[in-house]
Amino acid sequence: MAFNESVVIVDYYCYGCNQMVERVDEESCSRCRNPFIEEQIGGNMAPIDRPQLTPQMDNEIDNALESGTNVLLVKHETYGKIYGKDILTLKGLNRLNDEIIDFYMSLIVERGKNDNFRTVHAFNTFFYKKIKDNGPQSLKRWTRKLDVFANDYIFIPIHLGMHWCLAVIDLMNKRIQYYDSMGGTNMGCVQSLFEWLSCESVDKKKVSLQASEWVLEMALNIPQQINARDCG
DSSP states (O other), rough: EEEEEEOOEEEETTTTEEEEEEOOSSSOTTTOOOOBOOOOEEOOOOOOOOOOHHHHHHHHHHHTTTTTTEEEEEEETTTEEEEEEHHHHSTTTTOOOOOHHHHHHHHHHHHTTTTTTTOOOOOOOHHHHHHHOOOOGGGGGGGGGGOGSSSEEEEEEEEEEEEEEEEETTTTEEEEEEEEETOOOOOOOHHHHHHHHHHHHHHHHHHOGGGGGGGGEEEEEEOOOOSSOOOO
């Protein structure tokens, strides 16, 4: 699939305010004065391999998308509930909500229980906000009965106003990476997560993590979204 070499302004994302801004005439945010980021669509894009859906699968998807907003579609004792209004966030240019992100994270955790995949623990969408607002020590209750170090990876969804990113703690290789499909950087996030992980290590293993042994980085060469709404 190829796109014309042109700039198509769909939305602006202001990293100063951590929010998406609809198209306006100004070149910078009226609140924080930071320049907006324009999205560019151009060059060659590698084709994305998508699984083939059976007619039955297509029919189930259509039925879910056409269900009422308050219709309960999925109920799981561990993963929670998904209603019609949640599924609709997957349609078109709608923005994903917390419920969809959390449920998908739970599916990744479940897949990791298979011998063919790495084990994963995923925190919900409120985890990073609590670290950011209250500090790493505030999360002790969240992990009181959990050994996060028993996993290969820890996934932390990051919500920036109307934009989703992902932080991944790679416990095998002592690496914390930040994935942003709009090319943003957030060293403050990975540093806060390292501080939390260090506190967790002292609390659970009585061992302090050595910062010199860990790599904190922004993930490069990752797929980039081609509009301001396809976060995730």
